[in-house]
Amino acid sequence: MTFNAFQVTKTDEGFERAVVTRDVADLPEGDVLIDVQYSSVNFKDALSVTGNPGVTRNFPHTPGIDAAGIVIESADASVPSGAEVVVIGFDLGMNTAGGFGQKVRVPSDWVVRRPEGLTLHESMILGTAGFTAAECIDKLESHGMTTESGPVLVTGATGGVGSVAVKLLSHLGYEVAAVTGKADKHNFLTSLGASEILSREEMMDGGKRPLLADRWGGVVDTVGGEMLFNAVKSLRYGCSLAACGLVGGADIPATVFPFLLRHVNILGIDSVELPLAEKRRIWNRLADEWKLDLGDLEEALTFDTLSDALDRILAGQMVGRGVLHHS
Numbered sequence: 001m002t003f004n005a006f007q008v009t010k011t012d013e014g015f016e017r018a019v020v021t022r023d024v025a026d027l028p029e030g031d032v033l034i035d036v037q038y039s040s041v042n043f044k045d046a047l048s049v050t051g052n053p054g055v056t057r058n059f060p061h062t063p064g065i066d067a068a069g070i071v072i073e074s075a076d077a078s079v080p081s082g083a084e085v086v087v088i089g090f091d092l093g094m095n096t097a098g099g100f101g102q103k104v105r106v107p108s109d110w111v112v113r114r115p116e117g118l119t120l121h122e123s124m125i126l127g128t129a130g131f132t133a134a135e136c137i138d139k140l141e142s143h144g145m146t147t148e149s150g151p152v153l154v155t156g157a158t159g160g161v162g163s164v165a166v167k168l169l170s171h172l173g174y175e176v177a178a179v180t181g182k183a184d185k186h187n188f189l190t191s192l193g194a195s196e197i198l199s200r201e202e203m204m205d206g207g208k209r210p211l212l213a214d215r216w217g218g219v220v221d222t223v224g225g226e227m228l229f230n231a232v233k234s235l236r237y238g239c240s241l242a243a244c245g246l247v248g249g250a251d252i253p254a255t256v257f258p259f260l261l262r263h264v265n266i267l268g269i270d271s272v273e274l275p276l277a278e279k280r281r282i283w284n285r286l287a288d289e290w291k292l293d294l295g296d297l298e299e300a301l302t303f304d305t306l307s308d309a310l311d312r313i314l315a316g317q318m319v320g321r322g323v324l325h326h327s
């Protein structure tokens, strides 16, 4: 059985991309073979495509950390043939051939049954990015954030995680402030529910001061670096920041003052190794009380437009969610 896949190959000149025909027999071992209908584009895929060894070490490789499709062979009765399933994270798309191929084979303990209330297509408009936005909000709320806590700040707001976070927070009744580097996308952010927009430059102001005016009842941070800690310095007393990304840098220029004087928290967010039961719980929320109308977040992609979308993610130019349609 053959299928098409977007493949990255290491050459003497660098990393080359091509759409190739692959054989199912060459997929890694696993107990569930899935006919992938949709995948989506995440920042990590762009790192894989450019050969970042922290993401992918073995080439040729098919990236794609997200996949949604129909089981066509299974050795596990809990995900039988014909079941509609979603796979995000674990090793998918890192060193295991991922969702940019029309078939994937994975261990069954990476697989979540599609929750009722969410189509396969919707699950990939959300994808890892949207799931992570929900995970951030879920964790902030479990640490006390409510709509009474104060406005919630979202950094990297037009990106995948950021745009879903803005939309979901607004849907839940939060007042949302969005940080963006894209001066021409303010209307997009307002349409998602942001009531205040800050520039990246504003968020970089104040780096030398130990504390800044206390403004935020919570923060979803996708950027890291100096922006993350300026946001921590602006948290209201006892409030929290969910740290999930590093597009602006992995190092944090920090002091202990906000923790000692404002009782604030930085909460770590990982969507990759999150245990399957927790993944299922968050997906069920997204399919039920957190269900969004997602049409305004999608950029539909094909094999022909995928490579360009990956370049735009690397350049910080992606807006919303790029969804790869396999048929």
Ligand SMILES: NC(=O)c1ccc[n+]([C@@H]2O[C@H](COP(=O)([O-])OP(=O)(O)OC[C@H]3O[C@@H](n4cnc5c(N)ncnc54)[C@H](OP(=O)(O)O)[C@@H]3O)[C@@H](O)[C@H]2O)c1
Residues within 6 Å of the ligand: 041, 042, 043, 044, 128, 129, 132, 155, 156, 157, 158, 159, 160, 161, 162, 179, 180, 181, 182, 200, 222, 223, 243, 244, 245, 246, 247, 248, 269, 270, 271, 272, 313, 314, 315, 316, 317, 318, 319, 320
């Ligand atoms: N912890 C986890 O499990 C997890 C899961 C998913 C993603 N992530 C991480 O979250 C981050 C965002 O992922 P994504 O898929 O949403 O990526 P994305 O779609 O590329 O969005 C990132 C956004 O950040 C802003 N940005 C880009 N470069 C920047 C810079 N140098 N300084 C400040 N802002 C910058 C841009 O938005 P504006 O132009 O609007 O500012 C960009 O659209 C990545 O670091 C990713 O690895 C982590």
